[in-house]
Amino acid sequence: MATSPNRTPDVVVVGAGLAGCAGARFLTETGARVVLVDAGSIGAGASGRNGGFLFRQPASWINELLAESLDIYRELEDEVGIPFDLRPWPMLLLAVEESELEHAESYAAAVGGTDVDLREDPWFADDLAGGFVIEGGFTLDAMGTTTAMAESARQRGVELRLGCEAKRILTADGRVRGLATDDGVISTERVLLAAGPRVRFLARTAGADLPVTASRGWLLETGGVDPPPQYAIEQAAWPVQEEMGAFVGAPTLSELASGAEETGLVSLLLGGRPAGHCLIGTSLGRSLLEEPEAPETVRRLAERAVRVSPVLRDVPVVAAWSGRRAMSPDGMPLVGSVPGVEGLEVAGAFSSIGMVTIPASCRRLVHGGADAFDPARFT
Numbered sequence: 159m160a161t162s163p164n165r166t167p168d169v170v171v172v173g174a175g176l177a178g179c180a181g182a183r184f185l186t187e188t189g190a191r192v193v194l195v196d197a198g199s200i201g202a203g204a205s206g207r208n209g210g211f212l213f214r215q216p217a218s219w220i221n222e223l224l225a226e227s228l229d230i231y232r233e234l235e236d237e238v239g240i241p242f243d244l245r246p247w248p249m250l251l252l253a254v255e256e257s258e259l260e261h262a263e264s265y266a267a268a269v270g271g272t273d274v275d276l277r278e279d280p281w282f283a284d285d286l287a288g289g290f291v292i293e294g295g296f297t298l299d300a301m302g303t304t305t306a307m308a309e310s311a312r313q314r315g316v317e318l319r320l321g322c323e324a325k326r327i328l329t330a331d332g333r334v335r336g337l338a339t340d341d342g343v344i345s346t347e348r349v350l351l352a353a354g355p356r357v358r359f360l361a362r363t364a365g366a367d368l369p370v371t372a373s374r375g376w377l378l379e380t381g382g383v384d385p386p387p388q389y390a391i392e393q394a395a396w397p398v399q400e401e402m403g404a405f406v407g408a409p410t411l412s413e414l415a416s417g418a419e420e421t422g423l424v425s426l427l428l429g430g431r432p433a434g435h436c437l438i439g440t441s442l443g444r445s446l447l448e449e450p451e452a453p454e455t456v457r458r459l460a461e462r463a464v465r466v467s468p469v470l471r472d473v474p475v476v477a478a479w480s481g482r483r484a485m486s487p488d489g490m491p492l493v494g495s496v497p498g499v500e501g502l503e504v505a506g507a508f509s510s511i512g513m514v515t516i517p518a519s520c521r522r523l524v525h526g527g528a529d530a531f532d533p534a535r536f537t
Contacts (some may be wrong), residue, residue: 167193167317169336169348171358172324174198175205176300176512177505178352179307180230180516180520185350186314188524193346194316195339196353197323201304203354204512207481209377209437210303211390211429212296212514213249216268217399219490219530220511226518228296231303234517240311242302243432248362249295250274250389252426253287254400254466262394266290281387281469282321297429299388302515307517324353327364327502334364334501345437348501350523355445357492364499368492370507372482373406374422374445376455378463381474383430389427393462397423397442402489402509420444422452426462436473437465440510450480485509486536493519493531504533 167190171182174196181196200206212228214221231244251271253262265271271290276282282289312318319341328336328348336345351357355372397405405423422443430436440454456478464471486492486507496502505520522528 165191166345167191168204168346169193169350170195170346171352172196172337173202173349173352173354174200174308174318174320175352175354176201176304176307176348176516177181177205177309177508179304179522180517181350181352182316182504183307183311183314184302184521184524186311186316192311192316193319193344194311195322195324195337195344195536196317196341197321199320200308201301204375204481204483205304206301207377207479208300208375209427209429209439210298210300210513211392211427212298212341213390213392214269214292214294215399216265216405220399220514223515223518226521227514227516228487230517230521231298234306234310234391238306238313240302240309242299242306244296244298247297247390248291248428250391251290251292251394252466253289253394254426256287258394259287262288263291265394265398266292266445281385281467282380283466283468286466291389295390298513314507321517324360329364329499332498332500334499348503350503350505352505354506355482359486361496361502361504364496364502366496367501368496368504368506368533369487370484371406371408371537372445373442373485373509374451374480374482375439375510376441376459376478378459378475379477380436380438380470381476382434383436383469383473384434386430386434387428387436389469391426391466393426395423395425396427399489399509399511402442403485404489406485408480408486409444420452422455424458424462425453426459426466428463428466433474438490442510445482483509483512491515491519491531492533493523493528494533497534497537524531
């Protein structure tokens with residue numbers, strides 16, 4: 159049964175994406191009464207607008223979180239009865255051009271990738287620089303996963319107030335006293351911010367500044383692809399995690415005043431889906447606006463796709479969309495207590511690896527083990 163709106167919640171969670179829903183779910187395991195608020199709907203941000211690719215990476219901390227998150231996803235599928243198509247899918251790390259080969263070889267060596275001769279596979283162009291198959295990857299339906307996590311939270315007693323925007327964190331004497339929302343003030347002594355790029359601006363209402371910036375990533379959805387790809391494909395042009403923050407740090411006023419065009423990074427990320435279509439991404443660029451910037455990225459993604467595979471050249475594109483990811487300067491999540499404000503916590507800055515890291519990170523936030531992601535590292 160949902161928490162009664164007449165009872166004061168122990169915790170208010172802001173954000174109905176995967177982080178907010180997972181955080182709320184795990185908080186109930188401590189006996190806490192939890193209310194979750196969101197201005198929109200479940201998974202309306204990046205959590206429901208990504209490709210759902212779960213890959214191993216050179217950074218060991220990412221792989222540890224991936225293994226934990228996979229266990230949580232399997233438990234979740236059995237628990238709520240909402241399928242989200244979690245399935246093993248090997249990753250092909252692809253060096254399209256010779257300039258990408260050194261990075262691909264280093265990445266593959268770190269995760270046990272196996273060299274594959276793509277010239278023997280007619281699905282691929284015959285002039286690609288090289289490829290490495292990396293086992294241990296998975297794919298899932300991102301919106302289905304976020305919906306399942308929300309349902310799990312609801313079944314465990316979390317009250318979801320959707321269409322209810324958090325306006326301001328209320329504090330007194332350096333500690334949380336409540337949250338002002340569209341529906342009025344919710345009295346509480348604990349708030350968990352899990353609202354993507356908005357966490358910075360909500361934290362500022364409590365006198366704290368979290369170093370979170372936003373990046374925008376684009377995806378294309380195709381019609382049927384026949385034959386389908388046998389791998390989930392990632393181009394070796396994508397930066398490793400610790401380099402991500404440098405791509406999307408906040409611009410200075412002088413940089414904006416110069417009017418210089420920012421094209422951002424486009425690197426192929428492609429995978430098949432059970433219905434026979436493909437999702438094609440991805441991109442990395444600064445995002446200061448809620449409205450989509452750089453729509454020319456759609457053309458650049460299509461260009462990458464047809465460069466890699468002759469099979470894709472005549473495949474129709476049925477949709478294109480983008481989502482905003484929250485990023486920290488060092489590419490690692492922010493998970494833990496916000497310095498200087500007692501009772502204020504954050505689960506954010508998961509960048510492009512949110513589906514990989516969020517479930518495990520949120521469980522660690524509640525039950526311990528998230529010290530490496532402590533926001534205090536930036537104070």
